[in-house]
Amino acid sequence: MDVGSIVGLVPVCYEIGAKVQQRVVIIDACWDRTKRQVDFMVRIAPIMDHDLSRVMNNLLAELNRTLSKAIDTIETVVGKEPHGRTSLLGFGFRAKKAAWVWKKDAVDAIIVDLEHWQRRFDPSWFLLMKISSPVIDSELAKARAAERQARGQATVANNPLAVAVGLRNVLPPNLEQAKSPILPYAPMEWLDICFSDVKAGRRVSGDSRWYIIDTIEVGPLARVRDISRDVRLLAAKLSQTDPLAFGLLNCKGVIGIPRQEPAYPEPGTSPGPASPEHLGLPSPSPRSRSRSPGSRDFSHFQLVFRIPEGMEVLQSLRQLLLNPDEHISLTQKIRIARELAKAVNYVHTFAFVHKNIRPESVLCFEDPNGSRSNVFLVGFDAFRAAGAGTIMAGDMSWDRNVYRHPLRQGDDPADRYRMQHDIYSLGVCLLEVGIWQSFVEYTGGDEVPPSGSPQPQFGQSYYRFQDWLREKKRKANPSEEPTSFLDSLAFKLKDYLVELARTRLPSRMGEQYTRVVVSCLTCLDDENEDFAGVDDTVSDDLVAVHFIETVMKLLDGISV
Structure with a gap:
């Protein structure tokens, strides 16, 4: 035709x-x-x-x-x-x-x-x-x-x-078939993005344009050479993205940070905030000599992302959620949800898992009249290739664990990371967007204190969860309680979020949106019909097909 x-x-x-x-x-x-x-x-x-x-x-x-x-x-x-x-x-x-x-x-x-x-x-x-x-x-x-x-x-x-x-x-998991965009190290000045895992940065000398800088630390359990290889592969993959189509910023390259240099300047030493009207970084000088990315004197790697033209004002999803939703329409919320789901899908299309999906890892652009929303997933500090091994280590950061599946919480997670764990994290974020309630709050209001970054603190959502726990405990049969306190708390948090979705979302976002959120939160449960039969024995591509058929299709079918 x-x-x-x-x-x-x-x-x-x-x-x-x-x-x-x-x-x-x-x-x-x-x-x-x-x-x-x-x-x-x-x-x-x-x-x-x-x-x-x-x-x-x-x-x-x-x-x-x-x-x-x-x-x-x-x-x-x-x-x-x-x-x-x-x-x-x-x-x-x-x-x-x-x-x-x-x-x-x-x-x-x-x-x-x-x-x-x-x-x-x-x-x-x-x-x-x-x-x-x-x-x-x-x-x-x-x-x-x-x-x-x-x-x-x-x-x-x-x-x-x-x-x-x-x-x-x-897509092949090797550097021989992918160009590795290595950029030379240079002193940088920084612009904070409130409540975000990333910063805006530019070289001290040269062009005045800005980039988004996403820093990946070389942890004590990791080998520098392995981290270097993985980061270069990630940079090569993200250099092929179309940001508006994929929800992933286009990567210019990766910078290795020597151990004697901090990833970011000490508080109070960076130049004053620069106007973000000119965005981007200059290309390295032909005479610049880049350090070998496999050298062992690197403590951090920085992914350098181009910011799409015309998006001078980017803010984290966390900052949006900490503000009242009186100026956020239902249409805007649906657009944010669609864009975020799209970004998660293409993370998996590029054959890696994100492992850190939360509002601090999401940058949002909203034009002044509310007719356009773009969401970009950043915060790749915990990523890995989808088919690669994973370090079975975690942490007790409550502000991160609230976005992790119960089997991935704590110092010693019970399950290796897989795509469904990203889908669970997406569900928590979509729940926050739907009820427009931030599960994490910060000291210092919505301005970054001059002495350093604001610190996460318990908010009203945490205390409501505590009240819910006390009510459940009052009604519970002691013989049915799990033996592990952490397991008990982690799975109870999941149950609380599912109940919150089922009771609060229908009147605010509709039945279809509610189904999406509940499906994401229960994607590893046996009774989940949308992801039925998708367990750790099936291919990642089949998980992706189910995600496209359920989450993305249902979100796209919502009429507002």
Whole structure:
């Protein structure tokens, strides 16, 4: 079905016809991108597994219905006169104008439907890049050869196949097949992002533009060389991201910090806050000499992220949650939830687990009129490759444990980390967004104290949990209590969050949003229907398919 053929029906000689044509061009552009992706998918269909094929078939059936509706609507608006002169519904100019007013909303709705379909389609389509097959490599090469004329920065919107090639090139877990973007060490000045795991930074000398700097410490249990390899792989993967499409900032490179240099300046020694209007870092001088990333004199590594153009004001999700929601609409909350779920999905598409999903690891951009929301997942200090081993170590930080699955809490977690643990953390964040209540509060209000960073403290949510615990204990049978205090507290916290979702969310966010949150929080429970059969024996790709089919599809289907 060629939507582009509709353009010939548009009457360019009339003002109203021009307005129709403008919208048809948008539809045509959507279809041009979609057609390239669908054609590629059809060619590799024989190697797709059953679950992914089922998802794709359902999506294509939706697309067929949407396109049929689009063509019928536009043909109704355009119409044709008996003598071949195109007009709107065959009436005079005033009638055409009336017809356009009548159909304008319908045409605009078609555009929204196509954009929504594309948003649902892309996660599954990019998941195809993880299939190990020479067929995909061959078909990608053919598709890219046909698009050599494309210019400018490749994005998912203008060149999805080029982005797919970049993604596929960095998926293998080795540095030989991925360019490792190493940047030279240089003194930096910093700009705090309130209640965030990251900072804005720029070189002391040189360009005045800024980057987001995400610092990864070399812990006492880790080998510097291993950490260096993993960080370079992560940087190589994130250098291929389209931020607006993936919810992951594009990585310029990684900097190794010598042990004699602090990761950030001492309190009070950094230059005063700089205007964040110019964002980015200069490219290293050709004469700069970068240190070997495998050297043992590095105590930290810094991931350097580009900030998308036009997003001068970025704040953490924690800072948003600590403010009243009287100026945050239901539409904005749904957009934040969709964007965050999208970011978590693409973390897994890039074949690693995040391990630190919480509001401090989320940067949000909200334009002044509230018509646009972008969410970016940062805070990669605990990441690892999805298929790699994991250090079975944790901590007793209550402000972090509230976002961890019970089996991942405490100094000695009971379970190795897997994708479902990220999904659980997402559920806690979506619960906070839904009831707009921060589970962690900070000393010093919402301004960073001059003496250093604010410290987390118990808030009202913690005391409500304590009240809930006392009530449960009063009603409980002592013989049913777990023997481990930590196990008892961790699983009781999970039960409390699930109950909070089921009782507080329906009236505020609706039944569909409630189902998403509960499904995330119970994704490892045997009775969870959305993730039924997804345990530690199944592939990560199957977990991703279930996540796309349930969490992302349900969030996208919420109408506000």
